Amino acid sequence: MKELAALLMRDIKLAVRAGGGALIGALFFLIVATLLPFAIGPDLALLARIGPAMLWIGALLASLLALDRLFATDYEDGSLDLIMMGRAPLEFAILAKALAHWLTTALPLVVVAPLLGLLLNMEFQSMTFVALTLLAGTPALTCIGLIGAALAVTLRRGGLLLAVLVLPLTIPVLIFGVAASNAAIAGPVPFGPPFTILCALSLASIVIGPFAAAAALRHGLE
C-alpha cells in the first residue's frame, strides 16, 4: 500500500510543480467554453439551454487531451520499467496514477465549471448540477482515457491518436452526463436515473480501465 501512496504523491507533486500539467486542463476548458458564444452569438436564452452540453464537451476534451502524457513521460525517462518491477501489482499502480491525474486535472474542471456557467448565463442551481454530474462522470473519462494513454505509449504515437481511440468509448458517459444535467435543469426526465447510470459507468470504468491499460502496457512494451 505504501508504494501506491508514494506513487500517488509523486505524480501529484510532478503535476503541481512548474512544468506539470495541473491547471492546463482547466485553462483549456475555460477557453473552449469562452469560444462557444462567439460562434453561437450572445443570445443568452440559447446559451443557457445549451450550457450543460457545452460544459460537458469542454470537460470531455480537456480531461482526455491531458491524459496523453500520463504514461509517455514515464516511458521516455525509464520510470515505467521500474514501476512495472515494483511489488505492487501494475493495475493498482496505474490506478494510483489515474487518481493523481484525476485530482490534478479533472477535479479543477469540476471547480471551474460553475464559473463558466456564469459565462453561459446559467442559473446557479443548474451550474451546481452540472458540476455534480461532472464530478460523477470525470472518473469514467479518466479511466477510459487510461486505456488510450497506455496504447499511445506502446504504439509510440501520442496526441490525437488518443482522442480518436478513446472518444467513441466516452459517448455513453457524455449522453448520461448531459441528460442528467438537463434533467436537473429543464427536467421532464427525473434527475435520478441518468445520474445513477452515470455513476455506474464511472464505477465500471474504474475497474475495467486499469486492467485494460495494464494489459496494454505489459504486452506492448518491447
Next chain:
Amino acid sequence: MALIDLANPSRFLALAGRALPWLAFATALAFGVGLVMAFNAPDDYQQGATVKIMFLHVPAAWLGMFGWTLMSLSAFGTLVWRHPLADVAAKAAVPIGAAFTLLCLVTGSLWGRPMWGTSWVWDARLTSVLVLFLMYLGVMALYRTAEDPARGARAAAILTLVGAINLPIIKFSVDWWNTLHQPASVIRLGAPAIHPAILTPLLVMALAFLLLFLTLHLAAMRNEILRRRVRTLRLIQADESHA
C-alpha cells in the same frame, strides 16, 4: 541614469530596495485620497450609487491593458535589444496584469448585475477584456512550463508581441460580432456621462491603481532576479560538487 545602467541586476536590486518604500507610501496616499473622493462623489442620475463600482472597473481595465503594453515593450527589450532585465520585467508583469484584468471582469459583472439582471452579458468591451484575460493566462502557462528562463523568455516575448498585434483586431471583431447579434434584451453598456465630479475621483483612482501596479511590479522584478540568482547558484553547486 541610462537604461543600460539598469542592466546590472545588482544595481537594480539596490535601487529597487530604496525606491520600494517610497512607491508604497505614494500608492497608499493615492488610494486614501481616491477612496475618499470616490465615496463622496455624487450618484449618477441613471445608475444611482452603483456608479461607484466604475471607480474600480475602469482603472482595472486600463491597468490590464497597461500591463500588456509593458510586457510588449519588454518583449522588444528581450528580442531586439537583448536587455538582460527585459524578460525579468515581462515575467514579473504577467501575474499582476492578469490580476487587474480579472478584477475588471469581476467588478464589471458586479456592476452589470443590478442593471442587466444577469452577472455576465456578452457586451463588446467586457468580452474583449475577457479575451485579454485568457491571453494573460496563456503567457502565464507558457512561463510555467518553460523551466529554462532563457528559452521561456524568447517564446513569451514572441507570444506577447503577437498578442499585442492581435488585440486591436480582436477588439474590432468582437465589436462587430456584438453589433451583428444585437440582442434586444441587452442595454448597451454605454459609458456613463463623465461628469467632472465623477471624472476627478476616477482619475485619482486610476493614478492609485497605476502606482500600485508599479510598486508590485518592481517588487516582483526583484523577486525574479533573486529567483534566477538562486538558479545559477544551484548550477554552481552542482558543478562544484562534481569536481
Next chain:
Amino acid sequence: MNLGAHAGFIVAAYAAAAAMVGVLILWVALDYRAQRRSLDELEQRGITRRSQTKETP
C-alpha cells in the same frame, strides 16, 4: 453616504478589489521571503557567484 438599493454589489466590488490587492501583496512578500531564504541557505554553504571573488568553501 448612502449606497442606495444595490449597496451589496458595491460592497462586493470593493471587497473583491481589496481581496485581489491583498493576494498580490501577499504573493510578492512570500515569494521574496522564500527566495531570500534559499539564497541565504546557498550562500551559507559557501557557494558564491563566479563574478564575486571565489573563496574556497
Next chain:
Amino acid sequence: MRLWAENLACVRGGREVFAGVSFALGSGEALLVTGRNGAGKSSLLRMVAGLLRRSAGSLGLDAGEADHSIAEQAHYLGHQDALKPSLSVLENLSFWGAYLGASPASGKALDAVGLRDLSGLPAAYLSAGQRRRLSIARLVAVKRPIWLLDEPTSALDSPAQSQLAELMRGHLHGGGIIVAAAHGPIGLERARELKLGAA
C-alpha cells in the same frame, strides 16, 4: 539462491536477436554479457527483468522468496536514469526507495555515491554523471538480491567507476547476483562472460 536460464530466445520484429542462451548463477556470482551493439545485450537483461516477453526458453529463480517474481527481487539499471527533473535528488531517491522496497536507506545510499550534499537540488541541475550515480544509489537504498546492470559505467568518470566497482563487490560479497551488459570490463573480477551474437 540460483538464477538460471535455459535456451532463451528473443525474436523482435521478425528478426531473431539471439537464441539458445543458457546460464546459471549462484549467490555471489556475476555474469558479464558482451557482444557488439544490436547483439541483444539489453534485450536479454530486459527479458530477465520481466520487461520483455520471452520468445522461447525458460527462466527461473530457485530459493528466492517463493511468491515474488524475479522482477520483484531484481534491480534494473537501464540506459535511462528514471529521474524526474522537477523533483530534488532526495525526493527522486526516496520515491524509488518507497516504491521498490520496504524501508529505504536513502541517506546511506546518497553517501555511497557521494551526492549527500546535493540532496536538496532539483535533478534538472545534475550532470549526466551525477544522474547516473543517483540512479545507482537506488540499488543501495533498497536491498534486492539480483542486479541487472545495462552498461552501468556509461557517463561515469573514473572515481565514480571505482565507486561502482566497490558497490558491486559488496553486493556479491553479501551473496547477491549480478548480470551486467557492457562492452569492456567494468571492475567485476570473477565474472563469467557470455558472448552474444558470436556468429
